[in-house]
Amino acid sequence: MSAVSSGPPGSPLPILELRGVNKSFGPVHVLRDVGLTVMPGEVTALVGDNGAGKSTLVKCIGGIYGTDSGTYLFEGSEVKVDSPRDAAALGVEIVYQDLALCDNLDIVQNMFLGREITRRMVLDDATMEQMAAETLAGLSVRTVASVRQRVASLSGGQRQTVAIAKAVLWNSKVVVLDEPTAALGVAQTAQVLELVRRLADNGLAVLLVSHNMNDVFAVADRIAVLYLGRMTAQVRTCDVTHSQVVELITTGRGASLHDPSGEPGGIPDTPRADPGHPDPKHSDPPPSRK
Numbered sequence: 058m059s060a061v062s063s064g065p066p067g068s069p070l071p072i073l074e075l076r077g078v079n080k081s082f083g084p085v086h087v088l089r090d091v092g093l094t095v096m097p098g099e100v101t102a103l104v105g106d107n108g109a110g111k112s113t114l115v116k117c118i119g120g121i122y123g124t125d126s127g128t129y130l131f132e133g134s135e136v137k138v139d140s141p142r143d144a145a146a147l148g149v150e151i152v153y154q155d156l157a158l159c160d161n162l163d164i165v166q167n168m169f170l171g172r173e174i175t176r177r178m179v180l181d182d183a184t185m186e187q188m189a190a191e192t193l194a195g196l197s198v199r200t201v202a203s204v205r206q207r208v209a210s211l212s213g214g215q216r217q218t219v220a221i222a223k224a225v226l227w228n229s230k231v232v233v234l235d236e237p238t239a240a241l242g243v244a245q246t247a248q249v250l251e252l253v254r255r256l257a258d259n260g261l262a263v264l265l266v267s268h269n270m271n272d273v274f275a276v277a278d279r280i281a282v283l284y285l286g287r288m289t290a291q292v293r294t295c296d297v298t299h300s301q302v303v304e305l306i307t308t309g310r311g312a313s314l315h316d317p318s319g320e321p322g323g324i325p326d327t328p329r330a331d332p333g334h335p336d337p338k339h340s341d342p343p344p345s346r347k
């Protein structure tokens with residue numbers, strides 16, 4: 058690992074940063090020079106139309122796909138993430154849309170699946186139960202009656218909550234949520250969004266993949282827009298309107314936005330936290346959300 062990035066004095070350092078990432082599947086060039094900055098204590102929404110490359114980018118972050126080129130920085134140092142194990146070791150956890158919870162197991166068993174705690178070669182159920190309960194309590198989750206409840210008996214929102222709690226159980230620093238409200242009704246969506254916000258308020262970095270602009274504007278501090286495999290904008294939520302983001306998603310251009318680069322109709326990626334090129338956004342006071 059080599060330290061290559063640091064922000065201006067006093068400014069928060071991005072916890073995760075990608076620079077110039079390319080990824081192809083055979084002749085299909087899916088990600089093109091993608092840059093992404095994820096800050097601790099913030100929700101960054103990753104948006105883009107179908108096929109824009111969001112899932113591919115998430116899988117590169119999670120080590121499921123290797124990148125063809127580009128740099129992956131974690132806490133300011135360049136790292137190699139070649140497997141999900143590498144990502145987990147850094148504290149990067151991904152909660153996929155299909156959740157991968159086992160219906161026939163209870164909440165504790167699901168939260169520790171594959172990472173069970175043992176004591177003298179025997180499962181340490183009491184410790185796991187306590188840790189599961191403490192994690193849920195730490196996230197102020199009160200919707201689950203008992204951690205010994207089978208996951209099959211949980212609602213969609215409760216399942217999502219368990220999957221998120223499972224992700225944060227392991228001292229994770231970055232949690233990537235892939236469409237966490239896609240299958241939920243109004244009340245459960247509100248509960249999950251509250252939990253997403255709480256994660257960030259507890260200091261975690263959250264990358265929220267979403268098609269739902271209401272969700273994005275409800276919880277995100279920043280919005281990163283992918284268009285046909287390119288990161289066309291990374292903006293603060295308080296600096297854009299709903300329709301400007303829709304315009305960026307559908308055309309890749311933000312003609313109605315102020316463009317500091319002077320280029321017509323586009324917004325440059327968020328500048329890197331580089332001593333030579335301090336990011337003015339990073340020295341701003343904490344963003345106020347809408």
Ligand SMILES: Nc1ncnc2c1ncn2[C@@H]1O[C@H](COP(=O)(O)OP(=O)(O)OP(=O)(O)O)[C@@H](O)[C@H]1O
Nearest residue numbers: 082083085087105106107108109110111112113114
């Ligand atoms: N394993 C693969 N092999 C070949 N092409 C792929 C593969 N995975 C993704 N692609 C292509 O990469 C592009 C981006 O796909 P990706 O699933 O990352 O987009 P997305 O933004 O997540 O879309 P959606 O919102 O519909 O899930 C698509 O054109 C897709 O067909």
